Amino acid sequence: MPRVLLLFARTSYRAEAFLEAARRLGVDVTVGSNHRQALADFAPGATLTLGFRDVARSSATIVRFAADYPLAAIVAAGDDFTPLAAAASEALDLTHHPSQAVRCARNKALMRERLSEAGFSSPWFRTTRLDEEPAAVASKIEFPCVLKPLALSASRGVIRADTPEQFVRAWQRIRGILEQDDVVGRIGQLASELLIEAYLPGREVALEGIVSAGELRTLAVLDKPDLMDGPFFEETILVTPSRFPEQVQEDIVSMVSRCAAHLGLSDGPIHAELRVDADRISLLEIAPRSIGGRCSRILRFEPDKSLEELILRHSLGMPHDDFLREPGAAGVMMLPIPAAGVLREVVGLEAALEVPGIEGLEITIPLGHTVVPLPEGNRYLGFLFARAETPDHVENVLRAAHARIKVCIEEA
Amino acid sequence: MSATTQSPIKFTDLARDAVLRFADMGGDSSPAVRIQVSSPSPLDPRYEITLIDDQEKCEEDLVFGQQGFEVVMDPESAKLLDGASVDWVESLQQSGFKVENPNLAPIGSKPLEGPLADRVRQVIEQYVNPGVAQHGGHVTLVEVRDKIVYLQMGGGCQGCGMASVTLSQGIERILKEQVPEIVGIEDVTNHSAGDSPYFTSEK
DSSP, rough: OOOEEEEEOOOOOOHHHHHHHHHHHHHHHEEEEESSSTTGSSTTTTTEOOOOOOOOHHHHHHHHHHHHHHOOOEEEETTTOOOOOOHHHHTOOOOOOOOOOOHHSSHHHHHHHHHHHHHOOOOOOEETTTSSSHHHHTTTSOEEEEOOOOOOOOTOOOEEEHHHHHHHHHHHHHHHHHHHHHHHHHHGGGGEEEEEEEEOOSSEEEEEEEETTTTTEEEEEEEEEOOOOOSBOOOOOESSSSSSSHHHHHEEEEEHHHHHHHHHSSEEEEEEEEEETTEEEEEEESSSSSOOTTGGGGOOEOOOOOOOOHHHHHHHHHOOOTTTEEESSSEEEEEEOSEEEEEEEEHHHHHHHHHEEEEEEEOOOOOOOEEEEEEOOOOOOOOEEEEEESSHHHHHHHEEEEEEEEEEEEEO | OOOESSSSEEEEEEHHHHHHHHHHHTTTTSSSSEEEEEOTTTTTTTEEEEEGGGGGOOOOOEEOOOOEEEEOOEEEEETTTTTOEEEEEEEOOEEEEEEGGGGGGOTSSSOOOOOOHHHHHIIIIIIIIIHGGTEEEEEEEEEEETEEEEEEEEEETTTTTHHHHHHIIIIIIHHHHHHOOOEEEEEEEOOGGSSSSSOOOOO
């Protein structure tokens, strides 16, 4: 039976979905994580403790492990472990995006440079060190602009500035985020720089796909119907199929495919985010991983396959091309955190679940825990899932259910 | 459609009165009630009880007389409901039909006894709980049914982002090694109610 090494950060939302997919495929699993598992002593080969910062060292650990427990694939569930999955896969000659491509896609500034050099339509951008004087930087750029950390996900630390004053305030907030120990621990040197780029108007859209031997297979194009014009860029609703005209969707797929190819993302999942303004399409980023949080739950493929199962099938060299997304529309709402404080109560959950079309609701922060909204926040309050005939209906269902939920947060 | 008089399911007087009351409200003089097992999972068995018209009966349905109304079941539900009883319960919060079904007794409703349960409990106490206690967690055996072990996680394990890893990569492997006749492990924990998970998920 082939063995797959699944790499999860200890705070991953994705462990359960990937483990279930592996179980359904009947493959042996080793879980690699940045924390020693509580029962590791009693289950040799079942888990592996790995750091994600020292890629060379952890990759060597995986290679040694593979001598005793041969690996058929290495799959990382999120951003943190993707460089390690790529490096170890290279060392063991397993199917994965190359390390160089992962390094490039993970660093938003490097990705902009590579795509801009190749002539892809890009907003103006520049990279600055956080120890520069923000007012001086602000005097040299155009507004409106967006300030972004180089390697955080889910819009954490992404702020729009329309004036030099807003720019300086945004800079200071982002510096506060990037100086946090957990952030430095996760992204290392990348925490010392900022990407500044032109604000791109338009609607946001995401593309989920798997690249196989350099060929992109689009699994879903997902609309983000909420207007995301700043100052923060909280992701809320994702709905598929997209309601953009067919030609626009084809152009989206074409752009993502060409960008992935240029970056060298050749074998593995990708998650791309784009902006569409009239007929102009701009790539915001392309990550060498699948969709984050619990959002993958809305993507099901016939017959009865999850996104995680397709990803594992691809990495194991099993057929994965024939599974089509289930008919109908599906959507997820990442429940926004409305204020900072202590989460005391979430009411209306049963009422939300009673909205026809809602098929699931998960609150992922326990009561009594501190909640922090964007741009500093790094957790989702929870997820609402819906399925219906049309994307419009899904969006309405999600909004109706969300309106029934009341979140009580006590100011800290 | 086949009709017999011997129903595999019993209605209490209160349940029968409720059915007739609802039928009367709908002006139905010869009512029929469909009972269906909508989820046979022992974790959360669910039933649907609805008044139906004649045209809603299917060819394969089994139909039983029941003191004033017909009871209609699909063959699979009839099998699963053999020996069950339907009651009508009312409280301040809610009212409705309640099905007592010995074939689908919810997990945890049977006494925890027998040599297999004892061995599983011993493994949990000897290996699992000392391990998960390092993370402030604990694991309780809820039931062993059909060689499937049903467990509940508490403390740091309840709501922990890595609970599924602990279950599949730790507990399941230990239990299957120590008690080889076990065929599956099911986690019946309400993880959303965990208030002190060891790891919480982050973006």
